[in-house]
Amino acid sequence: xxxxKKSLEARENILAAARLIFAAKGYAGARMQExxxxxxxxxxxxxxYYKSKDKLFEQIFQEALVKIIRPLASFLADxxxxxxxxxxxxxxxxxxxxxxxxxxxxxxxxxxxxxSRVLHLMNVEGVLVGREKTFKQIEEAxxxxxxxxxxPPELILNIISLSMFPFASRPIAQELMFKGVDMDEMxxxxxxxxxxxxxxSIKI
Amino acid sequence: xxxxKKSLEARENILAAARLIFAAKGYAGARMQExxxxxxxxxxxxxxYYKSKDKLFEQIFQEALVKIIRPLASFLADxxxxxxxxxxxxxxxxxxxxxxxxxxxxxxxxxxxxxSRVLHLMNVEGVLVGREKTFKQIEEAxxxxxxxxxxPPELILNIISLSMFPFASRPIAQELMFKGVDMDEMxxxxxxxxxxxxxxSIKI
DNA sequence: GTCTATATGGAGATAGAC
DNA sequence: GTCTATCTCCATATAGAC
Numbered sequence: 458x459x460x461x462k463k464s465l466e467a468r469e470n471i472l473a474a475a476r477l478i479f480a481a482k483g484y485a486g487a488r489m490q491e492x493x494x495x496x497x498x499x500x501x502x503x504x505x506y507y508k509s510k511d512k513l514f515e516q517i518f519q520e521a522l523v524k525i526i527r528p529l530a531s532f533l534a535d536x537x538x539x540x541x542x543x544x545x546x547x548x549x550x551x552x553x554x555x556x557x558x559x560x561x562x563x564x565x566x567x568x569x570x571x572x573s574r575v576l577h578l579m580n581v582e583g584v585l586v587g588r589e590k591t592f593k594q595i596e597e598a599x600x601x602x603x604x605x606x607x608x609p610p611e612l613i614l615n616i617i618s619l620s621m622f623p624f625a626s627r628p629i630a631q632e633l634m635f636k637g638v639d640m641d642e643m644x645x646x647x648x649x650x651x652x653x654x655x656x657x658s659i660k661i
Numbered sequence: 662x663x664x665x666k667k668s669l670e671a672r673e674n675i676l677a678a679a680r681l682i683f684a685a686k687g688y689a690g691a692r693m694q695e696x697x698x699x700x701x702x703x704x705x706x707x708x709x710y711y712k713s714k715d716k717l718f719e720q721i722f723q724e725a726l727v728k729i730i731r732p733l734a735s736f737l738a739d740x741x742x743x744x745x746x747x748x749x750x751x752x753x754x755x756x757x758x759x760x761x762x763x764x765x766x767x768x769x770x771x772x773x774x775x776x777s778r779v780l781h782l783m784n785v786e787g788v789l790v791g792r793e794k795t796f797k798q799i800e801e802a803x804x805x806x807x808x809x810x811x812x813p814p815e816l817i818l819n820i821i822s823l824s825m826f827p828f829a830s831r832p833i834a835q836e837l838m839f840k841g842v843d844m845d846e847m848x849x850x851x852x853x854x855x856x857x858x859x860x861x862s863i864k865i
Numbered sequence: 866g867t868c869t870a871t872a873t874g875g876a877g878a879t880a881g882a883c
Numbered sequence: 884g885t886c887t888a889t890c891t892c893c894a895t896a897t898a899g900a901c
Contacts, residue, residue, distance in 0.1 A: 464884070481773060485690035489877060502885060504878060529837070565829050566770045569685065572832045584837065605861070610838040611851070614827055615858060622822035625769050625829070628776045633733070633788065634814040647815070654819060657809070658862035668866075693895065706867060708896060 468506055470496040475517050480559035483566055484514050518567060518574070521560055524553055526578050529617075533587030539598050540660075542591075543616060544652040550620040551648035555641070561625040604659040612659065619651045672710055674700040679721050684763040687770055688718050722771060723778070725764055728757055730782050733821075737791030743802050744864075746795075747820060748856040754824040755852035759845070765829040808863040816863065823855045 474495035478487045489510055493503040507513040532546040554560060568575065579585065595609040623630060623644070631640060678699035682691045693714055697707040711717040736750040758764060772779065783789065799813040827834060827848070835844060 467884090483687060483689060483770065485687060488875095499886065500877085501879080501887080505884075508878095510877065562769055565766055565833070566687065568833055570832055572836045575833050576836055579837065588838070607858075610842075611847075611854070613838060614830075614834060615823055617830070618822045618826035619819055622826040622829075623818055625826075626818075626821070628774055629769070629772055629779050630818060632776045632780055633783065634792070634817060638814075643815075650815065654811075654862050658858050671866090692893095703868065704895085705869080705897080709866075712896095714895065 464506075467496070467498060467502070471498070471503060471506055471513075472517070475513055476520075479514060479517050480521075480563045483563075484510075487514075518564075519578075521557075521563055522574065522578055523582075524557060525560055525564055526575070526582050526584065528553060530582040530584045530587055533584060533591045535587075535591075539594055539604070540652075540656050543655055544649070546616060547620055547652040547655075548648045550617070551644060551651075554621065554624045555644055558624045558627065561621040565625070602661060605661060607659060612655075616651070616655055619654065620648075623647070668710075671700070671702060671706070675702070675707060675710055675717075676721070679717055680724075683718060683721050684725075684767045687767075688714075691718075722768075723782075725761075725767055726778065726782055727786075728761060729764055729768055730779070730786050730788065732757060734786040734788045734791055737788060737795045739791075739795075743798055743808070744856075744860050747859055748853070750820060751824055751856040751859075752852045754821070755848060755855075758825065758828045759848055762828045762831065765825045769829070806865060809865060811863060816859075820855070820859055823858065824852075827851070 471492065474492045475487075477495060478492050482488075487510075489503055490500055492513075493500045496503065507516075528546065528549045531549070532542060535542050535545065537545070591613070592609040595604075595607070595612060598604045599606050627640060631638075635643065675696065678696045679691075681699060682696050686692075691714075693707055694704055696717075697704045700707065707717075711720075732750065732753045735753070736746060739746050739749065741749070795817070796813040799808075799811070799816060802808045803810050831844060835842075839847065
């Protein structure tokens, strides 16, 4: 069970390749052969390091899930003022998704109709407690006349929709709406624009 | 090549089953056996009606693409006043997605990085001409002080994000934000709320 | 048109030499 | 740890009887 430098590097190469392939083609469409090729090893060795396709996938998927759920948990648990929180979550999600643009599609697809893995991670990350706190914060902002009436979960869903969907729809959006535009640049500036768009909509 | 009532029904059963299975599992994850079972026929007969998995999939996928692209084309070509157009597109997309909630995920996944099929359909549906018209309309609304400055394609992207992402993320959103809530009901009321949210954000 | 049986290829996984 | 060769299963697709 000792790990030398070489084998650690091999493991990391495999994970990097697996992230790429699984994200691009999904579990069913991914091929162990292609992952091995991308990692610069052969199939047998791939199976030597990661017993099965299932096991390898599960690791990649959990990793991806954490990248999405953890920022949300932080947002919900944050004690800052509401508008500042909105700026924060938009910025963090844009940062993460500029680095890993495939995350929304990957997760939404592979979760399909079974959200059990999400459920478990939610508890681990403490989403539940933070959620109640932020719901209450939004309700108080409405009661005090700071923002217009809106259902708290829908406000949060709106922020997440505006932050994630453009990444999920990037190839099609490029053709349909952003022909010739550098979407990487667009996304960089979009974080604050999404926050502005939301705040403008709810503030009185 | 004559088609009797029975075979037409068989064809329709197959398409209905294929829509279900392809949408739920994607091209790679779908099994011809499962489609045949769902259609109440056997595998050989399935191949008799639709030569190959590829051919069957292509038909289902085109169908799905049209359901998404056509409303967008109508929106872009519409001569109505801007705020009314925003209400219209939100309503139409919510109607379509309440009936076919799986469309966003299905299309976004299967298109992956190759948008060539979308490109072709765009021309057929006349998206290009409508797009320029609506971009101009938005720019004029900004120039005349009716709405705040915003990049026209981003405004449209925002509307579509708010309309589609909640459907794509439904299973995970249910767990995370809408525990115990009837999301079908929520979606019915959401069409106008999305339009209000957008209009509230841009109007002066 | 509809079925059973089967051909064919591909993908995950392992055996076993080095 | 790393490789080549191979096993096994499963999915698409077809042959051919009825």
